[in-house]
Every structure is written in structure tokens, then in C-alpha cells.
Amino acid sequence: MDVSQLWEDLIRPGGGRIVYVVVDGVGGLPDAEKGGTELQVARTPNLDRLARESACGLLETVGPGITPGSGPGHLSLFGYNPLICNPGRGVLSALGIGFDLKEGDVAARVNFATMNENGQITDRRAGRMDSETNERLCEKIRDRVRLDMDGEFFFKTVREYRSVLVLRGRGLGGDLTDTDPQQTGKPPKDPQALNRESEQTERLVTNFLKQSRDILSQEQQADTLLLRGFEKYQPLPSLKDRFGLKGVCIAEYPMYRGVSRLIGMDVAPESENMEDSFDTLRELYGEGYDFYFLHVKKTDSRGEDGNFEQKMAVIEAVDKCIPSVVELDPDALVVTADHSTPASMRSHSWHPVPVMLRSERARVDRVKTFDELACIKGALGLRPGVHLMGLALAHAGRLKKYGA
Amino acid sequence: MDVSQLWEDLIRPGGGRIVYVVVDGVGGLPDAEKGGTELQVARTPNLDRLARESACGLLETVGPGITPGSGPGHLSLFGYNPLICNPGRGVLSALGIGFDLKEGDVAARVNFATMNENGQITDRRAGRMDSETNERLCEKIRDRVRLDMDGEFFFKTVREYRSVLVLRGRGLGGDLTDTDPQQTGKPPKDPQALNRESEQTERLVTNFLKQSRDILSQEQQADTLLLRGFEKYQPLPSLKDRFGLKGVCIAEYPMYRGVSRLIGMDVAPESENMEDSFDTLRELYGEGYDFYFLHVKKTDSRGEDGNFEQKMAVIEAVDKCIPSVVELDPDALVVTADHSTPASMRSHSWHPVPVMLRSERARVDRVKTFDELACIKGALGLRPGVHLMGLALAHAGRLKKYGA
Numbered sequence: 001m002d003v004s005q006l007w008e009d010l011i012r013p014g015g016g017r018i019v020y021v022v023v024d025g026v027g028g029l030p031d032a033e034k035g036g037t038e039l040q041v042a043r044t045p046n047l048d049r050l051a052r053e054s055a056c057g058l059l060e061t062v063g064p065g066i067t068p069g070s071g072p073g074h075l076s077l078f079g080y081n082p083l084i085c086n087p088g089r090g091v092l093s094a095l096g097i098g099f100d101l102k103e104g105d106v107a108a109r110v111n112f113a114t115m116n117e118n119g120q121i122t123d124r125r126a127g128r129m130d131s132e133t134n135e136r137l138c139e140k141i142r143d144r145v146r147l148d149m150d151g152e153f154f155f156k157t158v159r160e161y162r163s164v165l166v167l168r169g170r171g172l173g174g175d176l177t178d179t180d181p182q183q184t185g186k187p188p189k190d191p192q193a194l195n196r197e198s199e200q201t202e203r204l205v206t207n208f209l210k211q212s213r214d215i216l217s218q219e220q221q222a223d224t225l226l227l228r229g230f231e232k233y234q235p236l237p238s239l240k241d242r243f244g245l246k247g248v249c250i251a252e253y254p255m256y257r258g259v260s261r262l263i264g265m266d267v268a269p270e271s272e273n274m275e276d277s278f279d280t281l282r283e284l285y286g287e288g289y290d291f292y293f294l295h296v297k298k299t300d301s302r303g304e305d306g307n308f309e310q311k312m313a314v315i316e317a318v319d320k321c322i323p324s325v326v327e328l329d330p331d332a333l334v335v336t337a338d339h340s341t342p343a344s345m346r347s348h349s350w351h352p353v354p355v356m357l358r359s360e361r362a363r364v365d366r367v368k369t370f371d372e373l374a375c376i377k378g379a380l381g382l383r384p385g386v387h388l389m390g391l392a393l394a395h396a397g398r399l400k401k402y403g404a
Numbered sequence: 405m406d407v408s409q410l411w412e413d414l415i416r417p418g419g420g421r422i423v424y425v426v427v428d429g430v431g432g433l434p435d436a437e438k439g440g441t442e443l444q445v446a447r448t449p450n451l452d453r454l455a456r457e458s459a460c461g462l463l464e465t466v467g468p469g470i471t472p473g474s475g476p477g478h479l480s481l482f483g484y485n486p487l488i489c490n491p492g493r494g495v496l497s498a499l500g501i502g503f504d505l506k507e508g509d510v511a512a513r514v515n516f517a518t519m520n521e522n523g524q525i526t527d528r529r530a531g532r533m534d535s536e537t538n539e540r541l542c543e544k545i546r547d548r549v550r551l552d553m554d555g556e557f558f559f560k561t562v563r564e565y566r567s568v569l570v571l572r573g574r575g576l577g578g579d580l581t582d583t584d585p586q587q588t589g590k591p592p593k594d595p596q597a598l599n600r601e602s603e604q605t606e607r608l609v610t611n612f613l614k615q616s617r618d619i620l621s622q623e624q625q626a627d628t629l630l631l632r633g634f635e636k637y638q639p640l641p642s643l644k645d646r647f648g649l650k651g652v653c654i655a656e657y658p659m660y661r662g663v664s665r666l667i668g669m670d671v672a673p674e675s676e677n678m679e680d681s682f683d684t685l686r687e688l689y690g691e692g693y694d695f696y697f698l699h700v701k702k703t704d705s706r707g708e709d710g711n712f713e714q715k716m717a718v719i720e721a722v723d724k725c726i727p728s729v730v731e732l733d734p735d736a737l738v739v740t741a742d743h744s745t746p747a748s749m750r751s752h753s754w755h756p757v758p759v760m761l762r763s764e765r766a767r768v769d770r771v772k773t774f775d776e777l778a779c780i781k782g783a784l785g786l787r788p789g790v791h792l793m794g795l796a797l798a799h800a801g802r803l804k805k806y807g808a
Binding site: 003006007010361362363364365366377378379380381382383387388389390391392393394395399400401402403404 | 433434441462466467468469470471472473474475476477486487490491492493496513633746749751752753754755756776777780781785786
């Protein structure tokens, strides 16, 4: 039995408010020259003070050695076993832009890309095309592509070079291979159905790609589309149904609003920037939500850029926002991440992320700084990320006793 | 596969003796004024010395965020997955008073309670009625209640305001809702069958309650009965069958003797007090048992009272008894708890409990005091409570190598 099911059985009405501040990719690796990890070297008096008032630990969000994508990383923190629930990037992208996915829709994430005369990819992100161009090209493709199908398709801008394709029709399978070769110098791949039910989808997507390339051939900024993360959409049981939590997501990026929608959370309007997110949290606090999820993106972005200094700078900016959340004094306040993104690796990694939980009922330990090594000695220990929601529920007084 | 099943396969004949000292609810939370947790502030030279000779750690007895009842908490320590084995309070109460439950019996825990003229509960424990009154009332009810059933019922005193009802008959289901509203100011609920097989039980219980209330209406101390924890009794595979352990339980309270009977342990006569329990352990040691379980109750009781000082006092009394167990020099000596009961919460809690294991084969660590924070740095780490029995078996030389 999955322990998260036990929490469902033990939920009691009422209880306190839970706030998650998820600092994406905040975990890192020590850099000998810099004198530690990004978190260790950054000046973070507020995070450190919070650590001294909290129970600290480390989370392995998905599993040993597993480098989580943003979807599984977050689902795990929300108490959904990420080995069972693993939505595709397409579904998350569509939900992220507020697209009203219906059960059975097939979604795929799309990159605009450039090719050379030999049909080899030269830039998988089409020069990080701006969102306006993206919208213009999406509209053009929507207007001109004709698919012979019993249903309809949607082709929508996400942001910059990213868009999303959704096919809606009777009996479309969602098990297709990616067309993105994941490196330059190679041609796009053909989409391939992985089972019988997805063959019709394969034909539609192949046709869609052919027509799109013809349309883009008249354009400067992009020559082709790369598709990945095909998936047929099935909504997950909601946070409300599972744990009695009415939740709201505050995020700058579509992806995280998408994961939140997937589990039935409300979604605040897109934040302008991180400071705006923290302001929104303060505004929404007291609006009747039980669970507040605030997502900080830039730590991950700067980690993926391989920029240790800038990642540190983002961490220091987060630190400045922390007192405004502590002031709200939620019944359970969690600061953690969905995965590590060490600048030295320029990518997500499997290394556990630090976590701290501040609550009147927390067993405050002797951890004095919020970082990957200090948290090893925390009262929460090293544990799977999916444990976090149970701990948050318990500390917020939302779980009954188990057994007599 | 549940790892406890692997231990079953690896049991070898012979091996050393295991002693568990379970200090109920000993884990707590730091109190800023007192300067730490109950365990930290109490003067415990003997427990601390034992910690220095042991491998230490922390156990999460049932799961993350799960507040264990005594049944699941203990079963976990005994190597029974508490998410699979979760006996009801009725069964544990009946076993606890030495009642010879038969497979298929339906048991429920009973409180004597008082009501006002509107039929609302005024005291769920009937002024913590004394055991003598309880026995007199039980006898009266036993003598006068007539149930139209193909079988028989038993109504027995547990202690103070608590008793137990057992229905024995062909095909009685045990899935009924509690009649205890769990708060004063509300009337008792009606028992409701949760499935078809339990409908006959519902009729019998409803009838039993009606007649009992009539009988009690002539009494001063109690007006009604509150029933909870209905369950059909199914014995669990015994400690002997699973792990080759002939076990004995030494406890002051019925509940813990009940859990022990459930897994086939012998039960020493009810202890007068804690010191008596430790004396009994010394007397029984060498009587051919492999596994000795000594239960200390009062740490939990004082925690539930919210009395930090008195919980400390009980801990200090336990400390004085510790040398007498160390002197026996068992092959594996464990001191731990079934759950935490922080005085500040006045209830069981989900916080991990400290554990120490003394054995010639233990990897002794650098933990110098037996408390919740010191044990974080111990060699056993933070782990599920169900791991403990495997560790005890291994340290007592009772497990073979796995695989070639």
C-alpha cells in the first residue's frame, strides 16, 4: 500500500494552512573554487534563520539516482507517487497555458527549430524566437493546416520558441515517439506509434508536420517543428478529493501552473517575476485556500545555464522574499525544491534537495543554515519526496491517528 | 515484497535473546522554556551510558506524518507491517484482559458514559469510574440483557470506565460504525453496518445498547455505553511461526498484553507498576524465552496529560531501572517507543522515536545521549519502525546470509 493512500483515509475536516515555496533546482554541488554549493556560498540570512526555526532534512524527490523532470518532481512533493503518475510534457504544457484539456485529448510539446539545407537541425530553439513571432506562426499554421480527422486540432503558443499541439477526436492513442532528435546536426525523426490505438494519431501528426514544414519554408525564423512528450490526457484525482486541500498555484511559468491544474488546484494569474509571486501569495493568503504553492523558476534556469554566480544571485533574491512568507505564519511552511540543478552540471540532477518545515508542531533540530550538507543532520532525515505532503498535512493538524 | 517476509525465510535455529524496552510515547518536542524535549531535559545517566554503548537512530513507526495508535505502533516494532495488520481496539481490549477470543468473534471497545436529560453525552468516561463499579455494572448487564442470537455475548470489565463487548455466533460481520461521537454535547450515534454481513451484528448491538441503557437508567455512575473499534477477530501469524521467537510480554496495561497475545506471545501476570515489570523481566530471563517485551506506560500517560515535568519524572524513573536490564546482557537490547507523545501536544504524534540497540555486534556510533536530536546522528539512521525486528534478529545472530 502506498502510504499516500493512508493519508487520504486519515484526513480530518479542518486544520491549518500549508505553504510550499518550491525553489526550482536550488540544490547544487560543491565547487572547490567558490567554496561550496550555490546555496552555501550565497548570503541567505533569512533562509538560515528559517532553518533554525524548522525541522530540516533532504528529499530524494523521485528515487535514488533518478533525475526528475519538473512534472514528477512536483507531483512527488504534492503527495502523488511519481512512479505511478507521470504526465507527459505535452499535457503539462497545454494545462500550463490554461488550455482546457478534455479527457482523451492527445497533447505534445512543440519546439520551433531551424534546419540547414541538408535537413539537419541547426538550432533546437529557433534562436530562442520571441513569443510574438511564435503567435504569428502558430496562427498561420492553425489557419492553413487541414487534417482529415473526425475531430479537431489545436496549436497554441506557450512562450518564446515553445508551443503545444493538441489533437481531439474519438479513439486517438497517445503513445508516439518524439520527433525531437535532442541534438543539432541530425534531422527530425518521424513520429512512430507504439501501439495499434496510436496509429491514427501517427498519421495525423505526420500529416500535420508535413504541412507545417511547407508553411514554415516561407519563413525566416523557423523551418520546422520538433514534437515530444506525446500523451493522452487523464486527469488525476485532485488534491481536494485526496487530501481535502483547496489549493492555489502562484508561478511565473506555464509548466508549473499545468502541474497544479492537473491536480485540481486553482491557478493565480501569471506572475511578472518572483517578487510579484510573493506579493500574490500575500494577497491570496486568507482567501480560503488550504494549500499555497509558490514556484520560483530562475534558480533552475541559471543552474541550467551553468552560471554559478547568477544562480547564487537568484538564491539571494529569494532570501529577501522569505520574511514576507514567514510573517504569514502558516501552520506548515515548507521551503524545498523539485530537484537539484547544479551549475556545474548545467542540468537537473538526482541529488537530494534540502527541505525545511516550520510549524508549531515541528521538531526543531540543530541545523543552522539551509543547505545541502547542513540539512543532512536535520530531524526530517533523508527521505523520498512523496513523504513531504504527509508531513505537511500532519504538521498542519490535518491527519487523524491511525489505529487504536 | 515486504522485507519482513525475507527475515522469515532467513531465520536459523538458535541464536541469542532479544529484549525490547518500549517506553511508550517517550519521544517529544523541544520546549523553549524547559530547554529541550522531555528526554533531553530529564536526567538520564543510565540511558545515556547505554546510548554510548549502542547503535542509535530514529524510527518512524508507521509512516511519514502518521500518528500511530498503540496497536499499529507496536506491531511495527514487532516486525508486522502496520499498513497491512491493523487490529481494532475491541480486539486488542479483549485480548488485553486475557479473554480467549476465537476466530470470527466480533469485539468492540466500550466506555461507560454519562448523559444529560436531553440524551447528550456529558462525560465520555463516566467520571473515570472505578474498576469495582465497572465490574458490578458489567455483571448486571450480563445478567439481564437477553439477545435473540444463535450464539452468545460476553461483556467484560477492562479497567476503570472501559469494558469490552464480544459477540460470538455464526456469520457475524464486524464492520460497524462507532457509536462514540468522540465529543461531549452530542448524543451517542447508532451503530451502522458497513456491509451486508454485518447487518445481523448491527441488530444485535442495537438491541444490546437499548437494554443496557434501560438497566443503567437505575444507576448513578453511568447512563449509557459508547462502543468503538468493532472488529472480527483473525489471529495473526505468530512471532514463533514467523521468526522462531518464543516471546513474553511484561506490561501494566491490558492493551499491550493484547497486542502481544495477537502474535502468540506469552503474557506475564499484570505488573503492579513499572519497577515490578523490570523485576518480572529479571525473573523470567532464563526461562527459555527468546524475546522479552517490557512495556512502560506512564511516559505516554503523562504526555497525554500535557505534563512535561511529570513525563520527565517517569523518564528518570525508567532510567533508574535500566541498569538491571543491561546487567542481563541480552544479545540484542533495544530501547525505543511505539510513537511520540509530546507533552505540548497532549496526544500521540507522528514524530520519529529515538531507538538504541546494544549488542556485541552493534556498530557503536558517537551518540552520547539518548534523545530525539542526538539520535539523528546515530548509526541506525532514520527508518521505518518495521525495520527494527530485522535488526534485532540480525544482532541476536538469528538470520542467515541471503543468497550465495
